[in-house]
Amino acid sequence: xxxxxxxxxxxxxxxxxxxxxxxxxxxxxxxxxxxxxxxxxxxxxxxxxxxxxxxxxxxxxxxxxxxxxxxxxxxxxxxxxxxxxxxxxxxxxxxxxxxxxxxxxxxxxxxxxxxxxxxxxxxxxxxxxxxxxxxxxxxxxxxxxxxxxxxxxxxxxxxxxxxxxxxxxxxxxxxxxxxxxxxxxxxxxxxxxxxxxxxxxxxxxxxxxxxxxxx
Numbered sequence: 001x002x003x004x005x006x007x008x009x010x011x012x013x014x015x016x017x018x019x020x021x022x023x024x025x026x027x028x029x030x031x032x033x034x035x036x037x038x039x040x041x042x043x044x045x046x047x048x049x050x051x052x053x054x055x056x057x058x059x060x061x062x063x064x065x066x067x068x069x070x071x072x073x074x075x076x077x078x079x080x081x082x083x084x085x086x087x088x089x090x091x092x093x094x095x096x097x098x099x100x101x102x103x104x105x106x107x108x109x110x111x112x113x114x115x116x117x118x119x120x121x122x123x124x125x126x127x128x129x130x131x132x133x134x135x136x137x138x139x140x141x142x143x144x145x146x147x148x149x150x151x152x153x154x155x156x157x158x159x160x161x162x163x164x165x166x167x168x169x170x171x172x173x174x175x176x177x178x179x180x181x182x183x184x185x186x187x188x189x190x191x192x193x194x195x196x197x198x199x200x201x202x203x204x205x206x207x208x209x210x211x212x213x214x215x
Contacts, residue, residue: 027122035129039072054083083111102161122149130166
């Protein structure tokens with residue numbers, strides 16, 4: 001066993017020198033769209049020092065990992081940020097639902113995304129509270145699309161990164177409540193009509209005359 005030890009060490013040394021991807025920093029980038037329209041963005045980075053980012057980001061350390069995060073008001077604000085994913089969001093609002101289309105956008109050279117994808121490997125997770133209709137993701141796990149982080153740069157501008165339909169909770173609840181109220185009103189009117197018909201039939205003047213004749 002001892003005679004093979006130098007060979008094993010040489011192989012491991014060669015892997016570290018000639019395969020830098022094997023020791024590349026791991027990045028987990030999450031973009032979460034909440035039901036209230038706000039967006040949470042969180043980046044978890046292993047062993048990355050001196051990360052330069054704009055004032056919109058906050059930094060923390062947890063179990064040896066760097067946590068970079070921020071909260072954004074809505075997609076319109078996100079589209080206006082210079083330091084962001086190379087993604088552009090188009091949201092259309094309808095009565096009881098809204099649609100979102102995420103398409104490719106230009107990568108800013110000095111952005112946090114370009115910095116982290118330069119010598120890192122990792123995953124991008126986009127969470128949407130709705131039905132995903134179309135996507136270029138490697139995997140769809142319930143309401144989450146998963147990509148290799150650097151994959152966004154290779155998406156054709158004509159294709160959707162993700163397209164989804166999101167139903168509005170409050171309008172749907174109001175619609176259901178309104179329909180329920182209408183059904184109750186119609187049933188009540190139908191019953192009242194039947195009662196009126198019964199009264200008219202049983203206590204009409206013709207019925208009274210028939211009773212008197214029988215007497």
